[in-house]
Amino acid sequence: MNPSDHVDVDSLAELKDIMEDEFDILIDTFIADSEAKIASMAEIIAASDAEELRKVAHSIKGSSSNVCAAQFSELARQLEHMGKEGTTDGAAEIFENLKQEFTCVVATLKNHI
Amino acid sequence: MAIWSTEAPTGELTIKIQGRFDFSAHQEFRDAYEKAKEDPKGYVVDMKETTYLDSSALGMLLLLRDHAGGDNSNIEIVNCNPDVKKILTISNFEQLFTIK
Amino acid sequence: MNSQESPADVQESDEVLRILIADDNDSDRLILQTIVRKEGHTVYTACDGQEAIDIFKEQSPDLILLDALMPNVDGFEAARTIRDLAGENLVPIIFLTSLKDAASLADCLDSGGHDFLSKPYNRIILKAKIQAFARMRKLHETVQAQRDEIVMHHDRLLHEQEVAKKVFDNIAHPGCIDAPNIKHLLSPMAVFNGDLVLASRKPNGGMYVFLGDFTGHGLPAAIGAMPVSEIFYGMALKGFSMQDILREINKKLKRILPVGVFCCACMADLSFRKETVEYWIGGLPDIFIYRKANHSVEQFPSFNLPLGVLSNDKFNTETKVAPMAHGDRLYMWSDGILEAGNEAEEMFGEDGVKQVFANNDDVDSVFGELLEAVEVHTGKMEQDDDYTVVEVRQVTEESLGEYFGERGMSGGMVGGPIDWAISYELRPKTLRDFNPLPVITHLLMEVPGLRPHSGKIYTILAELYSNALEHGVLGLDSALKGSPTGFAQYYSERTQKLHTLDMGQVKFHLDHKPTDVGGELSIVVEDTGPGFDWKKKLDDAEHKTEGYCGRGLPLIATMCKSVQYLGNGNQVEVIFEWEADH
Numbered sequence: 001m002n003p004s005d006h007v008d009v010d011s012l013a014e015l016k017d018i019m020e021d022e023f024d025i026l027i028d029t030f031i032a033d034s035e036a037k038i039a040s041m042a043e044i045i046a047a048s049d050a051e052e053l054r055k056v057a058h059s060i061k062g063s064s065s066n067v068c069a070a071q072f073s074e075l076a077r078q079l080e081h082m083g084k085e086g087t088t089d090g091a092a093e094i095f096e097n098l099k100q101e102f103t104c105v106v107a108t109l110k111n112h113i
Numbered sequence: 114m115a116i117w118s119t120e121a122p123t124g125e126l127t128i129k130i131q132g133r134f135d136f137s138a139h140q141e142f143r144d145a146y147e148k149a150k151e152d153p154k155g156y157v158v159d160m161k162e163t164t165y166l167d168s169s170a171l172g173m174l175l176l177l178r179d180h181a182g183g184d185n186s187n188i189e190i191v192n193c194n195p196d197v198k199k200i201l202t203i204s205n206f207e208q209l210f211t212i213k
Numbered sequence: 214m215n216s217q218e219s220p221a222d223v224q225e226s227d228e229v230l231r232i233l234i235a236d237d238n239d240s241d242r243l244i245l246q247t248i249v250r251k252e253g254h255t256v257y258t259a260c261d262g263q264e265a266i267d268i269f270k271e272q273s274p275d276l277i278l279l280d281a282l283m284p285n286v287d288g289f290e291a292a293r294t295i296r297d298l299a300g301e302n303l304v305p306i307i308f309l310t311s312l313k314d315a316a317s318l319a320d321c322l323d324s325g326g327h328d329f330l331s332k333p334y335n336r337i338i339l340k341a342k343i344q345a346f347a348r349m350r351k352l353h354e355t356v357q358a359q360r361d362e363i364v365m366h367h368d369r370l371l372h373e374q375e376v377a378k379k380v381f382d383n384i385a386h387p388g389c390i391d392a393p394n395i396k397h398l399l400s401p402m403a404v405f406n407g408d409l410v411l412a413s414r415k416p417n418g419g420m421y422v423f424l425g426d427f428t429g430h431g432l433p434a435a436i437g438a439m440p441v442s443e444i445f446y447g448m449a450l451k452g453f454s455m456q457d458i459l460r461e462i463n464k465k466l467k468r469i470l471p472v473g474v475f476c477c478a479c480m481a482d483l484s485f486r487k488e489t490v491e492y493w494i495g496g497l498p499d500i501f502i503y504r505k506a507n508h509s510v511e512q513f514p515s516f517n518l519p520l521g522v523l524s525n526d527k528f529n530t531e532t533k534v535a536p537m538a539h540g541d542r543l544y545m546w547s548d549g550i551l552e553a554g555n556e557a558e559e560m561f562g563e564d565g566v567k568q569v570f571a572n573n574d575d576v577d578s579v580f581g582e583l584l585e586a587v588e589v590h591t592g593k594m595e596q597d598d599d600y601t602v603v604e605v606r607q608v609t610e611e612s613l614g615e616y617f618g619e620r621g622m623s624g625g626m627v628g629g630p631i632d633w634a635i636s637y638e639l640r641p642k643t644l645r646d647f648n649p650l651p652v653i654t655h656l657l658m659e660v661p662g663l664r665p666h667s668g669k670i671y672t673i674l675a676e677l678y679s680n681a682l683e684h685g686v687l688g689l690d691s692a693l694k695g696s697p698t699g700f701a702q703y704y705s706e707r708t709q710k711l712h713t714l715d716m717g718q719v720k721f722h723l724d725h726k727p728t729d730v731g732g733e734l735s736i737v738v739e740d741t742g743p744g745f746d747w748k749k750k751l752d753d754a755e756h757k758t759e760g761y762c763g764r765g766l767p768l769i770a771t772m773c774k775s776v777q778y779l780g781n782g783n784q785v786e787v788i789f790e791w792e793a794d795h
Contacts, residue, residue, distance in 0.1 A: 015244070
């Protein structure tokens with residue numbers, strides 16, 4: 001799989017320029033933050049809490065877009081939308097995709113450190 | 114409010130006042146007669162489109178009269194609507210100006 | 214989590230701002246903070262809405278980047294709270310949001326946000342927005358500073374006007390404007406609106422009322438009011454005629470006011486005894502008389518130019534006279550009342566005034582009804598021009614009693630000249646064109662308590678003086694006055710002889726003594742004429758009460774304790790006894 005399918009590498013290079021020394025910290029922060037959120041999302045889906053799903057998915061959607069992970073952000077958007085509609089039906093399936101995508105994103109980002 | 118002035122070949126300066134003639138017209142009215150190129154033979158103040166006149170406008174007319182030579186001045190005020198005419202009449206300005 | 218970063222390289226021309234970033238997402242906050250700091254600004258960070266509010270209170274930053282969805286207090290609520298805290302200061306709030314739908318973006322602006330920035334962040338857009346809001350903030354500060362300055366100047370102006378008004382009140386004679394027969398509406402700062410109302414009782418009875426309306430506002434108008442008030446009261450109290458007073462005021466105003474500033478005015482001379490009003494109007498709206506007897510209204514238009522326009526040689530002091538019975542009301546007003554506008558900019562006008570009279574059924578309440586009608590018409594809208602209204606009721610001299618105003622010339626029996634004598638000799642050149650009666654009356658009015666009798670005293674002095682001058686000094690024959698043609702001849706001879714007078718004198722000797730109840734005034738008038746057979750005249754007078762027009766004795770006799778001729782009839786003594794009116 002091509003890394004650019006998961007992360008827009010040109011934009012990421014730009015972000016690296018801006019962040020300079022802080023880029024590493026940013027990536028570490030993003031990964032740690034996302035891992036925590038994915039963990040809580042698993043519990044939320046198990047509990048079928050649509051409102052909480054919306055909030056966590058919204059947060060992931062925003063932060064992943066900022067690190068140029070468009071596909072990851074799109075999957076989060078779909079989960080946010082479900083939460084907004086008040087349902088968690090079918091969320092587990094998208095959540096699985098999201099976790100997989102996250103793994104790829106992490107790999108790509110770590111390559112850039 | 115707007116003021117125009119035109120100089121006739123016969124030597125008269127006509128000043129037209131459109132809208133409310135009040136203190137806001139002060140500078141423009143003064144410019145209208147002070148910036149005339151030559152000394153006019155007479156003055157015509159055309160009130161055809163003047164909707165309202167207040168006491169400061171009366172004062173401005175007196176300033177024009179003073180500028181035009183005081184008692185020797187030749188100033189006509191023309192085309193007054195009834196409201197404007199009434200204000201000029203109350204103040205007995207027909208004693209100082211030719212009002213038509 | 215509240216970290217303050219110091220600005221890095223600040224680009225020239227860019228203002229260093231203190232910017233608060235509030236975002237619950239650590240990585241987003243990190244990116245934003247880095248971008249903003251690199252632009253050279255100082256950054257404060259917060260992780261939720263409550264923290265944002267706390268930092269705002271503590272640091273009052275210049276601009277806020279606020280995430281919309283945050284735990285605890287969310288961005289919308291934080292924005293509302295911060296906006297309330299900021300009061301009239303402008304603190305631009307830019308919402309950070311990954312919301313895309315229009316309704317959510319509108320929510321950002323509704324809750325007090327000024328703009329929004331979508332994720333993923335774009336460095337160039339962010340920079341442009343920060344700069345735009347920095348400019349807006351500066352503009353707002355400039356406007357605020359200018360507004361504050363205007364307010365300060367305005368306050369100072371009002372304060373100065375209040376001080377000036379106090380000075381004006383201290384200098385200006387209060388007159389008898391609060392007399393029971395006068396009702397008036399005059400804004401407390403009217404002198405700076407150019408409006409002026411003056412009233413004075415006359416030493417020889419009756420009352421003068423003056424309403425003036427200067428063109429313009431503020432200081433120029435107030436400056437004109439001062440001499441008008443001074444001349445009016447000074448001359449009114451000395452018994453000068455309305456014509457003399459108007460001429461003097463006009464002369465003064467023409468001299469001191471620049472061309473284009475003048476005083477529209479109306480002056481009325483109410484004769485309580487004759488039940489008439491003599492009036493002069495220059496440039497003010499028609500005055501009205503409301504008749505008590507039949508509730509009819511008559512109006513009288515202006516017939517002169519305002520005061521201060523013409524030089525005195527062209528100034529017209531011609532007056533008109535209208536009957537005015539006791540209980541009738543005279544109304545004078547500035548054009549403000551007619552021009553009082555409503556929301557549709559329709560003026561109250563003369564029709565509005567007439568309507569009030571038409572609807573009235575109690576003369577005593579007209580004044581109140583008039584003010585109320587104006588208020589209803591304008592809907593309490595701010596007035597373009599403050600208006601002034603005066604109502605004067607025709608009354609009897611007696612009904613006003615001792616009332617001459619709060620600082621009237623003589624209040625009570627304490628102090629003042631009560632025991633004195635004086636002689637006043639008038640020689641030919643003075644007799645020719647000087648009227649000594651105002652001066653003498655004025656002198657007598659210094660006697661405390663004598664003022665209510667001024668009408669009678671003036672009449673006595675006037676009769677005695679004209680006898681001494683016309684018959685004694687000029688040698689005119691009063692028999693001439695018996696026919697209309699003779700009457701005219703009499704006065705033409707009087708004028709001619711006076712003009713060339715070079716001999717003769719009239720001498721007044723006044724002597725006033727206090728009594729237990731008031732005082733006794735002796736007036737002796739002596740002329741250098743040949744006198745007359747006063748004993749015979751007195752006998753005639755007792756038999757001929759009709760058609761008698763000799764030396765005005767019967768009239769005087771009714772007013773005095775005694776009248777007697779002395780010597781060969783060129784000297785007459787009148788004793789006037791008076792009681793103080795308590």
